[in-house]
Structure formats: structure tokens, C-alpha cells
Amino acid sequence: MDLMRKAKNLYRVNLGIAQQNAVGDASCLPDLVFTPVPCYALPVSTDDKAASLKSGVRRESSDDSVQSVCFFHDNIRIREIRSSQAYGPTFGRFMAMLLYRGESLVMVLDSHNRFRLHWDSIIVNSYYRYEDPKALLSHYPPSATDDASDIHSRDKNSIAYLCNASFDEMLGYPVLAGILIDSPARFHSNLRYNDPYVAVQSKNIKPSDNFRLPQPWAAAGFMFGSGLIMREVPFDPHLPHIFRGEEILYSMRLWTHGYNIYSPPCSILYHYYDRRNDPKVWDDSPMWSTLERRSRRRVHYLIRGRFPLKAGEVFNNYMEAPPRVLPSTRETEVLLDVERYGMGRVRTVEQWYNYAGVDPIHHTVDGRWCKNIYMSK
Template sequence: MKIFISIASYQDPLLLETLCSAYTNARFKDSLVFGVCEQADQGIDLDSIVFKDQIKYELLDPVMAKGPCWARGRIQQYYSDEEFFLQIDSHTIFKANWDHILIENYTWLENTQKDSFVISGYPREFKPNSDLTSFELDTSSKVTWGIALQEDKIFDDGHYSGQRAFPTDLTNPLKGYLIAAGFLFTRGVLVNEIPYDPKFYFHGEELSLALRLFTNQWDVIYIPEAPLFHFYTDVNNLPRKLHWDEEDEKNRIEKWTELDKKSKSRLTDLILNKLDEPFGLGNHRTIEDFGALIGVDMIQKKINNLDLATKSLSFKEITSGTLPYKEILLK
């Protein structure tokens, strides 16, 4: 039962830590297959990694880079029918037995759901020390976190809408509608059915994928205590370049501002159903249905229910009449 792990990295000093954390903390280490697109001046030393034969790796000059979606799309070319697919960012630390935990969650949820689904959400954070020898993991929150639209970013600069995470008062999985690109776990068939669109840049990545999932009759589910942690902010002792870094940007033919403009325009084309397969909307559910569920009119760019849009009151708690959710991790 193999897991393909997609990791896009841009000038990230934590990439090697992410790879080693995933491998070291997995219960079934031999079942992991890593797909890595590293965009850096100097790549990781692949030969120094004991599990290098499990890594499908591409190193690119950062001047060539066109954003995370472009990199994630390249990584999916390495996918080879592994049963499960996990997409993360290159600054992620894993809990012990994370693979077992995710598969147990997925299997339990599969028995409650009629449609295909992804497990997603913004993971809890971690903070590294300056020499990357230890990590402070935020394990304080035990509840399920959901994703809603960010009030001051709804239809910001066109159809693009920002997102935010917030805690609920529940410890069962919840069904929602928005995804986090830095944590996405599901069956590997997703790669073939809804492949990543490399023409998106950064803004629009998560909303576009959420719309494609929804209209193709895929659901989004959030779980409590997801077994991985994300580094959300740079600190003074761990700086890293971002894609729009001036030193890299000056050598690019196509600047990040133009990529961003094209990405937001492509999001509008998606919402207006102007994109062809395999990157367009599905025909199983409508974008109007999606908008009604989250309180906005995606086409007309109108907020119909601000509380619904920004607090996701439409979340649906998932339970089972057979095995209670809290029992699955005791197996």
C-alpha cells in the first residue's frame, strides 16, 4: 500500500528535514515514494540519503521557476499508480506513525462517504531552532480546524478570495468545501482524474482546486490533530528566499507579477467555465451550488451571507453508527 508524496520546494533550507521527518516517522517506511521538484541554486545531497532510491527528484535553476502549481504539476508526472497521494510543502514535520494515522482516518471515512474525497486542512505549526536540530511542535489544539474565506480578501483583485483556518469545538471529522494545498491526502486516482493545473501561480491555487473537486463530485474533509506540522512564518534566524525574491526575479523573462496576473485571470476563466478538460470544471455539481453552500455568488462576485462565508456554518460533522471515530487510532 504505497503513498506517493509530492513536495515542491523553492530555495527551502528545510527540504531535507521534511524528507527525513516523513521517512523516519513513518510506520511503513518502504511504502513511501517521494516526488520532489527542488528549485534552488544548490540542491540537497541525494547520495547522502539512505532512502534515496525512494525519491524521484528534479533540481531546477530557480530562474526557471513559475510558482508552486507549476512545480506540483511537474511532480505529478512521477506518479506511478501508488494507492495513496499526499501533497505537502517543503517545510513540514511529521508525527510518529503519520502514515498509519492518515490511512486509518481515510479508511474510516471511506465507510461513511458515498463520494470520493480528500483529507485536507491547514496543519498545526512548528518552529525550528536556528541550526535546525530541534523543532517546537504545536500540539496544544485537539479540535478539528476548518477553512473559511478571509473577510477582507473575498473577491480581492477579481474572483480571487483569500482563506483562513479557525478552530471549531468538535473532535470529529468535518465536511467542508475549501482546501489547503500544503496538506492534501487521498487516493492516488486524484492525479489522473483532477490533475494539477500548472498555469496557476500562487493566488488562486487553492480555490481553483476546490472548485474542480466540488464540481467533479469530490468532497473535502478536515480531521482533528492531523499528524503533520507546517512552518508558516520565516524567523530572523531562518530566512529563505521566496519566489518573488529580487535577486532571482531580475534574471527572469516572465516576472512574478505577470504570473500572478495570469493566474487570477485563469481563475476567472475557470469560474466562468471557459477552461477545457482536464483543467476545467466538472459536470456533476454546479458552481452555483458551491457558492450557495459557502454564502457567495462566485460568478457575480457577491457576498450573500457573510457569516456563512467567513465562519463556514455549513460544516457537516461526520459520524459513524458502527465504529466511533475516537476508536480508530486505538487500532
């Protein structure tokens, strides 16, 4: 419950958990969630008869001073799923999304994180600085350790900027990567890629004042933006056991729906990446590989993935790279609810490839988003 303990405004934070546990596993909710804790940021009602407030209780102490207490449990919604019925990260995100209740802002996370103090205030204030209702902040959170003092000793100004990607030929699409940076101002020139699509033009932003880090990628382990995303770009439940491929697909769906993806200006949490001895979802699913291959075909259909084609090469009478999944396919797994969980209509898939610097025909990435960091060395 590190997330709840370190929130500045606990009564404003609602938590939706998709708990995918095996029989006999301990619940994600410790006894602490039922224990009253001080809630210093809870607003006090002017009505003396109002004894209770959302996510907190107002109490009169013996010296007539007003105190507030919160119960973590009041702000938690949980959906319990047998681990044997879990179908990978995208399915888990879909199940958590069903707990959305119209909040104005949402944050999507993987489990196993540790948080900075007042993380909620930091990320909300950062988000509103963009003055972009379609802004989405996303990156790979830095790695957590078991050292309790480690978080406080880190440089909180560094960030993993998702400016890099490379094609995985086995998968047939790019896999993204982050580069640790410490100064958004160094990437001022990257704003020019947003100029045709975003109201705030690069010429109106001084390099020294730049905090915006646009990027074509969204990382599933951390996303923060408008709650409308849950309605407009819902997570796809029809991608069982997909892992690599989830992020490029959701990045393209966000962007084609008109969302502008940025790296946050700082990290607010740290993630446990190395859990080698813990059970994995594929341990409970003998159909993992088969279902993943089917899901990959759905990904290719939506992103219009192609086989690589070398210059002058002809492939099965195609003069250009042939599609991995034909547009005329009738495969149920590929087409199920594709209008609901497919691309948007604000921008096109072809525009995203051009924006990202990705060539889906020759399977290359031009590196434009990271180029200036290499040039500065």
C-alpha cells in the same frame, strides 16, 4: 527527511520531490537517504532465497533471527528544476505530480515540514473511517518551531478548520482562512450541507459520534486522498506564478469532479510558515507580476468570476454582474488545455457557490460553515 524517519511503514511510503534549487544550493537529499536504517514494519518473505524486498533488504543475523533494513533512497523520486525556471507553487505541484506512479493514496504537501511519529498510519486510518471513496482531507497545518519538544507538547486533537473565507477585492475572488477548533462534534450541523451530494446523510450520524468536518475548501499545503485525484483532477501547469487564487480554483475543480472535501480529524505535520530571510521564487523572476496577472484571468474564466454589482446598478449595459473574462474570449493563456485542467461534470460551478455560501455577484460569503462556532460563544 523527517517524513521518512517518522513513518511507521516506511516501505509503503513513496516520495516525489520537485526540487527547485538555485545553482550551488544543497540538495534536498542528505547522505542519510543512502544509509541503511532499521525497517521494523517490513514484511518478511517466507522464501529463504528472497534476500531483497521493495524498499528493504532481508538479512540473517548470527543468531538466525531475521532483521530488515530500509534505504530511504529506494522510495524517493526527484525532479530537479533550476530556481530560475520555477513558475510558482502550482507549477511545482504539477512537476511533483508527474512522479506519481499509480499509488492508491496520495498526499500533497508544501516543503519545510516536521511530522508526528507514525504519521502515515494515523492519516491512512483516519481516511478510511470516512467510508467515502471521494473523500479528500485538507487543512492548514499548524506552525512548526525550532523547539524539538514543541510537537510532542501540543494538543494533537486541535485542527485548523477551513470554514472561513472573505473576498479580496483586488483579486476578485475569496481567500480562505482557518479557525482552530478542538471538537468536530460541535460542527455536526454542517453535515446537512453535504446531504444532497454525499451518500452518508447527516440524520444517520449522532452528534457525539461525529468526526466528519465537511468544508468547501481545499488548502494546497496539505491534501490527502485517493490516488485517482492525480488522474482526474491534475494540477494545472498553465498558471505561472499564481499564489492567491490557486486554492479556490482547485477546491472548485475537486468538488465539481465529485470529490467531497473534509478537514482531517487531527494534524500529522507542522509547517514552517515564517522563513523571512530565505529566498523567494519571485526574487528570480522579473516577470512575476505580469505572469501572475495573466494567470489570474485564467482563474477568473474557470471560476466564472464577476465584477461586484450593487443593487440596482447597471454596468456596461449588464443588468447583473458582468464577467471578468468573457466566455467568448480567445486568449491563449486562458484557454490552453482548459478541458484537461478545468471544471468537472459531476457538479456545477453554480452548485459549488451555493454549497460554499459564496455570492460571486455581490462578493459576499454568508459564513455558514463557521456560524455555529460564533453562535456557541
